[in-house]
Amino acid sequence: MKKVLILGAGKIGRMAAVMLRESGEYDVTLADSNGHMLEICAKDNAATLVNVDVTNEAALTEIANGHDAILSTCPFYLNVAIARVARTVGASYFDVTEDVETTRAIREIAQDAAGAFVPQCGLAPGFISIAAHDLFKRFDTVQNLRLRVGALPQNPTNRLKYNLTWSTDGLINEYLNPCEAIHKGKRIEVLPLEGYERFTLDGTEYEAFNTSGGVGALCDMLEGKVDNLDYKTVRYPGHQEILKILIEDLGLGKRPDLMKEIFEKSLPITSQDVIVIFADAIGLRDGELCEENFIRKVHGTAIGGKNWSAIQITTSAGLCAVMDMVLTGKLAGKGYLRQEQVALDDFLTNRFGRYYAS
Known part of the structure; x- marks a missing residue:
């Protein structure tokens, strides 16, 4: 079973944790510094919950060790530091950022990385x-x-x-x-x-x-x-x-x-x-x-068993589908990967991408 660390317990992180839990094939840790948000996520019983300040790279590195993938649903200005941690621990990295400069910085971090680095995995970009x-x-x-x-x-x-x-x-x-x-x-x-x-x-x-x-x-x-x-x-x-x-x-x-x-x-x-x-x-x-x-x-x-909004579903489905394709070998490659490298048919038939199929 693959181990996934989701950073950010807001609307998208929470939805992603539930999606991965429903698949039955991912062991999920959901981390945030907001205790109230973690309490809300606890009701889903979808992940191991951890309180951590993601701006503390040493603390985040300790938690990230041993995970196959890191999914960031944090604000765009936190993602460069998170990507550095993913590279340090050898995990693949995925986010939903729309920020152009952040994506360019992550592309540099991804050079010669052991894992895949795939920013902009949501709806648009994504x-x-x-x-x-x-x-x-x-x-x-x-x-x-x-x-x-x-x-x-x-x-x-x-x-x-x-x-x-x-x-x-x-x-x-x-x-x-x-x-x-x-x-x-x-x-x-x-x-x-x-x-x-x-x-x-x-x-x-x-x-x-x-x-x-x-x-x-x-x-x-x-x-x-x-x-x-x-x-x-x-x-x-x-x-x-x-x-x-x-x-x-x-x-x-x-x-x-x-x-x-x-x-x-x-x-x-x-x-x-x-x-x-x-x-x-x-x-x-x-x-x-x-x-x-x-x-x-x-x-x-x-x-x-719970109702979710369309933006939660589409953004999280994009994030989870691309990650799933990488970790299962359907999408091959290391370092920086672009969304355009994902085949539409493969995405729509993926267990998470199917939410876009109808």
């Missing part, structure tokens, strides 16, 4: 890159590759038409940082909250705009191979305009800590959410201009 690369491979040449992902409340009631469903730090980070894209075959940076568009899917109208991190490492791989590639976050119409008022007109973009405090005090958490995934490719195949897309809507469901 699964969306797997789906996008699968579309890319279906064409002789690709003109446009568009990626759209949103984690949305099913029943919005406030003017932002949004509820907190995942990390507030990660949410704000993607709203504030430059975004990677490919234009005319060259990698470029574009501004967050720009590139506004609206579209309709299954009778529901959405808006989308640039946000940071969701494209993962796709631009590294596809620069010069596609004409245009972009990633945008999906929201209900009206969200982007209010964000621009808060971030630009009222200056909260210069005070992310205050922005986080306001969001967490004013926007309620919901487990009644829906994940919208839309990937679209246009290109040439056998001399003909063709278009193909990949569409999913994922809702929450019951796992292990």
Whole structure:
């Protein structure tokens, strides 16, 4: 039985522990410095619980010894230190970060490592890159590759038409940082909250705009191979305009800590959410201009006798599926691995990736 250490007992870490417990093939330790969060996780009876300060590398190294894999569901700014610990103890490393600079640092740490280092294993970045690369491979040449992902409340009631469903730090980070894209075959940076568009899917109208991190490492791989590639976050119409008022007109973009405090005090958490995934490719195949897309809507469901939100399920499923594929030999390699190295069919038939399959 493989031993897995999950760091971070929040929504995603807790869900990942339950998923791994349900498989019956993983011995899981769940660690956090927040005693209250550990008490909540104790109700699941899914893991051995350990109280540890993950910023204390010596203490973390002691706990990490003997584990086959380390899964970080911690805020992005803690992941570089965690990756160093994984390298020290010879464990494979996986995270769900959206932060570009953090991923670049982990790539450096992963050089000549004994285990696999696979950052950005969640939904976006993560699964969306797997789906996008699968579309890319279906064409002789690709003109446009568009990626759209949103984690949305099913029943919005406030003017932002949004509820907190995942990390507030990660949410704000993607709203504030430059975004990677490919234009005319060259990698470029574009501004967050720009590139506004609206579209309709299954009778529901959405808006989308640039946000940071969701494209993962796709631009590294596809620069010069596609004409245009972009990633945008999906929201209900009206969200982007209010964000621009808060971030630009009222200056909260210069005070992310205050922005986080306001969001967490004013926007309620919901487990009644829906994940919208839309990937679209246009290109040439056998001399003909063709278009193909990949569409999913994922809702929450019951796992292990409890109901979980769609964002918990999709993010944790991405993390657990890639880890499972590495530890079982389905995904081979050491050092830094990209999401695009994961075959879509292998992911969707995986015992954890199956939550994306329907």
